[in-house]
Amino acid sequence: MRAVQEGRLALGHTAVRHIDLCLGCRACETACPSGVHYGELLESTRDHIEVQYQRSLFQTFLRRVAIERVFPFPWRLKLVLLKAKALKALTLERFLPRFTREALSLLPEEARSVLLPEVSAVAGASQKGRVGFLSGCVMSVMFGETNAATVRLLNRMGYEVATPRGQVCCGALYAHSGRLKLARQCARQNIAVFEKLGLEAVITNAAGCGSTLKEYGHLLGDDPQWAGRARQFSARVKDLTEWLAPEDFKAQILNSRLVTYHDACHLAHPQHITKQPRDLVRAVAGGSFVELPESDVCCGSAGSYNLTEPDMANRLQQRKVRNILKTGAQVVVTTNPGCILQIRAGLRKAGVHDLPVLHLADFLAQSGR
Numbered sequence: 001m002r003a004v005q006e007g008r009l010a011l012g013h014t015a016v017r018h019i020d021l022c023l024g025c026r027a028c029e030t031a032c033p034s035g036v037h038y039g040e041l042l043e044s045t046r047d048h049i050e051v052q053y054q055r056s057l058f059q060t061f062l063r064r065v066a067i068e069r070v071f072p073f074p075w076r077l078k079l080v081l082l083k084a085k086a087l088k089a090l091t092l093e094r095f096l097p098r099f100t101r102e103a104l105s106l107l108p109e110e111a112r113s114v115l116l117p118e119v120s121a122v123a124g125a126s127q128k129g130r131v132g133f134l135s136g137c138v139m140s141v142m143f144g145e146t147n148a149a150t151v152r153l154l155n156r157m158g159y160e161v162a163t164p165r166g167q168v169c170c171g172a173l174y175a176h177s178g179r180l181k182l183a184r185q186c187a188r189q190n191i192a193v194f195e196k197l198g199l200e201a202v203i204t205n206a207a208g209c210g211s212t213l214k215e216y217g218h219l220l221g222d223d224p225q226w227a228g229r230a231r232q233f234s235a236r237v238k239d240l241t242e243w244l245a246p247e248d249f250k251a252q253i254l255n256s257r258l259v260t261y262h263d264a265c266h267l268a269h270p271q272h273i274t275k276q277p278r279d280l281v282r283a284v285a286g287g288s289f290v291e292l293p294e295s296d297v298c299c300g301s302a303g304s305y306n307l308t309e310p311d312m313a314n315r316l317q318q319r320k321v322r323n324i325l326k327t328g329a330q331v332v333v334t335t336n337p338g339c340i341l342q343i344r345a346g347l348r349k350a351g352v353h354d355l356p357v358l359h360l361a362d363f364l365a366q367s368g369r
Helices: 013-020 027-031 038-052 057-067 074-089 098-105 138-142 144-156 172-176 180-197 207-213 227-236 275-288 310-327 337-349 360-368
Strands: 129-134 159-162 201-204 237-239 259-261 331-334 357-359
Touching (some): 027 038, 038 172, 038 180, 098 310, 129 180, 172 207, 180 227, 227 237, 259 275, 275 360, 337 357, 357 360
Parallel strands (some): 129 159
């Protein structure tokens, strides 16, 4: 990657293909004894590629239009979902190209957005503090109920939750695809919106978002006007699993179904969060929790990777499904929207239609009821 950026290695098809095939899961960072910040290298290299390399017309359209101009904008994503639902309702999928059919298979059967209040207060006088919530792009459109469950869990813990309207995409999709200028614009907007609210923490329930939010300090490290503010913001970012306490769920009715947990890459590797979500699942499932083989191996979603590299993504999807079925689990829990969509689609391809894949917030909220 350094050789490409320094001009010592030609930026041709072979080098670009090698970088494109990388998942960006950052498992190499976990394994590397020297602690190399591979994610930072990858993002800067991809940024260099997008400026210097001419992609095919299809790949340019896929990356710059279909992905970049849709997913970070909830209202545009809603329009795409409506069109996709119409295609399915009219049973027109079979007439579409294989790539399009594969992409449509990832969409949830039910996607409901929920408009969260700008401030969700705690009933009574039991308020502990005030936190912010990043509702996310895909989360707010495809997992609105999960966001609502997240806010309820935080309220139950005694925290008032602020979900400001001015927030935008966390920038993860841009950063991972080599569009760092756009990622920095998102970072500045979110910092400006959240920092004036007097928050104890900024909570996210999406592993990919959390990883990028916690790296705003690096993303804006060369901007003297924003670097300090970015570091302060990132220091307050917490994944939901870091904020919830397992003891708050131990009094719930234990779930008798076998439950397994899949590590979302950007929670396990960049954020090094693997114990907390398991503790929360075990608090509810008790002895019904079963470990998933290769739990921290990517499911193939990897942001938009399953759209740009569908063949490799399918191989990883099949591997993940085989490991899930080996456990005999009756419920799969994870913490990232892309993982949920990818694993659900993989199970359907395998003919398994009665194995729910839940976000941890939904799992905890259902058990709480």
